[in-house]
Amino acid sequence: MPTVHFNPSGKTVDVPVGTGLLDAFRAAGVEMEWPCGGKGVCGKCIVRIVDGAPDSDSLGTLPAEVVADGYVLACKTKVAETDLVIEVPDYTGMQGGQFSDDETHLIRSELWPEHWQYDPLAVKWLIQVPPAGREDGLGDYDRLVLAVKKQWGEDEVFCRLATMRLIIDAVREAQGLVTVTLVRTPGQLHIVGIESGDHTESLYALAIDIGTTTVAVQLICLTNAKILATRSAYNGQIKFGADVISRINYAGKDGHLAELTAAALDTVNDLIARVATSHGIDLRKISNAAISGNTTMVHLLLGMNPEYIRLEPYTPALLEVPYLTAGEVGIDINPDSWIRISPNVGSYVGGDITAGLLCTDIADRDDVSLFVDIGTNGELVIGSQEFLLTCACSAGPAFEGGGIDCGMRAAFGAIERVEVDKDTGEAKWFTIGRAKPRGICGSGMIDLLANLFTSGWIDQAGKFNREKSSPSITINGRKATYTIVPADQSETGEALTISETDVENIIRAKASIYSAAALLLDQVGMDFSDLAHVYVAGGFGRFLDLEKAIILGLLPDLPADKFSFIGNASLMGSYMVVVSQEYRIKQLDLARRMTYVDLSTAPGYMDQYTAAMFLPHTDPDRFPSVTGVGS
Numbered sequence: 001m002p003t004v005h006f007n008p009s010g011k012t013v014d015v016p017v018g019t020g021l022l023d024a025f026r027a028a029g030v031e032m033e034w035p036c037g038g039k040g041v042c043g044k045c046i047v048r049i050v051d052g053a054p055d056s057d058s059l060g061t062l063p064a065e066v067v068a069d070g071y072v073l074a075c076k077t078k079v080a081e082t083d084l085v086i087e088v089p090d091y092t093g094m095q096g097g098q099f100s101d102d103e104t105h106l107i108r109s110e111l112w113p114e115h116w117q118y119d120p121l122a123v124k125w126l127i128q129v130p131p132a133g134r135e136d137g138l139g140d141y142d143r144l145v146l147a148v149k150k151q152w153g154e155d156e157v158f159c160r161l162a163t164m165r166l167i168i169d170a171v172r173e174a175q176g177l178v179t180v181t182l183v184r185t186p187g188q189l190h191i192v193g194i195e196s197g198d199h200t201e202s203l204y205a206l207a208i209d210i211g212t213t214t215v216a217v218q219l220i221c222l223t224n225a226k227i228l229a230t231r232s233a234y235n236g237q238i239k240f241g242a243d244v245i246s247r248i249n250y251a252g253k254d255g256h257l258a259e260l261t262a263a264a265l266d267t268v269n270d271l272i273a274r275v276a277t278s279h280g281i282d283l284r285k286i287s288n289a290a291i292s293g294n295t296t297m298v299h300l301l302l303g304m305n306p307e308y309i310r311l312e313p314y315t316p317a318l319l320e321v322p323y324l325t326a327g328e329v330g331i332d333i334n335p336d337s338w339i340r341i342s343p344n345v346g347s348y349v350g351g352d353i354t355a356g357l358l359c360t361d362i363a364d365r366d367d368v369s370l371f372v373d374i375g376t377n378g379e380l381v382i383g384s385q386e387f388l389l390t391c392a393c394s395a396g397p398a399f400e401g402g403g404i405d406c407g408m409r410a411a412f413g414a415i416e417r418v419e420v421d422k423d424t425g426e427a428k429w430f431t432i433g434r435a436k437p438r439g440i441c442g443s444g445m446i447d448l449l450a451n452l453f454t455s456g457w458i459d460q461a462g463k464f465n466r467e468k469s470s471p472s473i474t475i476n477g478r479k480a481t482y483t484i485v486p487a488d489q490s491e492t493g494e495a496l497t498i499s500e501t502d503v504e505n506i507i508r509a510k511a512s513i514y515s516a517a518a519l520l521l522d523q524v525g526m527d528f529s530d531l532a533h534v535y536v537a538g539g540f541g542r543f544l545d546l547e548k549a550i551i552l553g554l555l556p557d558l559p560a561d562k563f564s565f566i567g568n569a570s571l572m573g574s575y576m577v578v579v580s581q582e583y584r585i586k587q588l589d590l591a592r593r594m595t596y597v598d599l600s601t602a603p604g605y606m607d608q609y610t611a612a613m614f615l616p617h618t619d620p621d622r623f624p625s626v627t628g629v630g631s
Contacts, residue, residue, distance in 0.1 A: 002052075002080070002082060002083050019079045022045065030088065045073055045075050047071070047073075047086050049070045049085070049086060051085035052085060056077040056078075057077070117581065117582040119579075120205065120222045120225075121581070122181055122287035124202075126177065129178055130146075131175075131176055148191070162327070178194055178197070179193075180193065181287045183288065193285075203221070205578045206289035207220060208571075213375065213409065215235050217230070217275055218575060219279065219281070220578055222287070225579045233270065237260050240263070242376060242396070242403075243377065264297070272286075273332070289337065289339050292571070293350055295319075295344045295346070295350040297352075299316065302341075304318075310347075315347070316344060316347050319346075319591070342355045342573070343592075344591070345594045347392075349594070350379075353371075354594075355576075357388075357573070358576050362383055363593070365385060367384060368382060368384045369382070369383070369532050370520075372517060373570070374395070374536065374544070376396065380513075380516050382521060389595050391519070391599050392516075398508070399506075401440065401441050404506075407502070410442070413437060413439070414432045415440040416441055426470065426472050429444070429484060429485060443545070445506055449506055451548075481500075482499075515605065519597070531562065537567065544565065553614070573587070
């Protein structure tokens with residue numbers, strides 16, 4: 001059996017002949033990212049064969065001269081008869097993984113209503129349990145139930161076995177004085193925890209946002225609704241595909257659904273451990289959690305086959321998820337804790353949107369507003385108190401750096417801002433952490449392309465200007481590339497460049513978002529000028545330069561005071577659901593009020609999309625503030 005050696009990690013693994021190199025990476029525990037789902041189109045899994053002869057089909061995807069130097073795409077390569085020594089570039093695979101958590105996922109107090117009801121799902125109550133005696137013949141659990149009903153009325157009381165086992169010692173250690181953790185539903189009380197003595201001040205919950213790219217977790221003290229800690233990391237599923245379609249396809253292969261579920265749970269549980277450790281909190285004292293994510297992410301978290309989301313008639317397994325326990329889901333907190341998963345709306349519009357809408361007043365206003373969550377899976381809502389229309393569009397991973405030659409997510413060393421010299425076309429770049437550049441993130445690409453366009457170095461179709469000479473632009477027949485960073489100034493030692501294909505990927509992504517919004521408005525006989533407000537959500541949206549986004553045609557050409565950038569609204573909405581019954585009820589009402597529009601069957605969508613495939617748009621009247629630039 002051939003042995004595969006990985007450098008510089010030093011890890012090795014023995015695998016059968018014919019094993020795909022990506023499978024060898026997984027078996028050896030070597031991190032590798034393949035945002036396209038292993039289809040050989042993103043080029044992110046490039047590695048170098050130092051020794052040995054694999055069976056590779058990388059030629060045609062990689063240039064001949066690169067293949068001649070020993071480079072292959074792991075997704076296009078299989079292990080043959082010989083041992084292999086593989087060199088994995090240090091910039092390949094998971095980049096960084098950490099964000100500036102408290103700032104990025106800040107709960108913005110100005111978005112809260114003036115008056116709201118604090119009413120968490122779980123509460124703690126100090127109860128005196130009568131001592132055991134021969135005369136009544138009651139067991140420990142029976143006496144506990146009577147004590148609970150004495151204080152809470154005659155609601156039916158339930159308790160699962162894991163918690164029931166704790167009762168025996170708890171009722172004896174402090175002369176019957178115990179703290180019970182209760183989850184309340186109409187007519188029912190569920191005991192999910194019991195501790196001897198008074199522990200009423202130590203009550204905690206979690207708000208969790210499971211995004212296609214990023215997972216964020218907040219630890220909340222339920223006695224005062226205070227957020228104690230926030231941590232986030234890249235979704236461990238990224239290596240199996242950058243978007244929901246790639247992951248649905250991957251899940252369809254034998255055994256891979258369980259792999260995706262495990263990757264999501266590993267990410268979530270690692271973040272939970274980190275927020276709990278930061279405050280010295282026992283995981284068993286976390287009594288409930290609210291989770292939001294798009295429909296596919298929810299299916300994959302729960303280990304449910306997502307295949308039919310993408311097949312006619314595009315039906316998810318479920319939209320409204322019943323309350324589950326942490327033990328059932330695989331969340332590493334008190335196993336009897338209740339987990340609330342935000343209700344989904346349709347095959348591609350999920351609980352991240354029903355949570356996000358809680359952060360706005362769209363559904364309560366007389367006028368019409370737009371909510372747009374810019375991410376790999378773009379989701380939008382237009383509406384008022386009279387109606388709510390929603391849809392999703394596949395913007396793809398370009399805003400997260402995917403599908404871009406030198407693209408990367410917003411991590412240390414990523415170019416986040418670019419200035420372009422109007423005369424020479426050369427770039428002046430600024431990186432996250434002011435480190436040497438390793439690549440360019442989504443906000444950097446928006447900045448770069450907007451400046452290239454306004455200075456006349458690319459045209460409306462995203463093609464580089466061949467009539468002017470720039471040291472940064474290389475023309476090779478019909479192809480052209482733009483050098484952002486020369487090789488001697490980059491962290492990788494290679495020039496950081498973009499091609500016209502990269503530009504097209506950004507244009508496709510922005511066209512998806514803009515055309516989806518235009519279609520929703522068209523459905524109700526309105527246009528962008530009729531909007532009272534635009535809420536832009538998502539981690540990417542938080543760092544977006546509004547002026548540059550309008551120049552590219554990503555966002556409508558409206559006055560700046562009509563826009564609000566609200567950050568991670570899905571996480572904020574999850575927090576609101578944790579601390580208030582009012583918002584738990586409202587979220588379900590919002591989900592049931594929304595009408596889902598399927599863009600794949602919506603008449604006129606392709607016309608809208610095609611018209612938006614230019615900078616900023618084929619109709620200049622839609623972008624009066626951009627008129628005259630780029631010419």
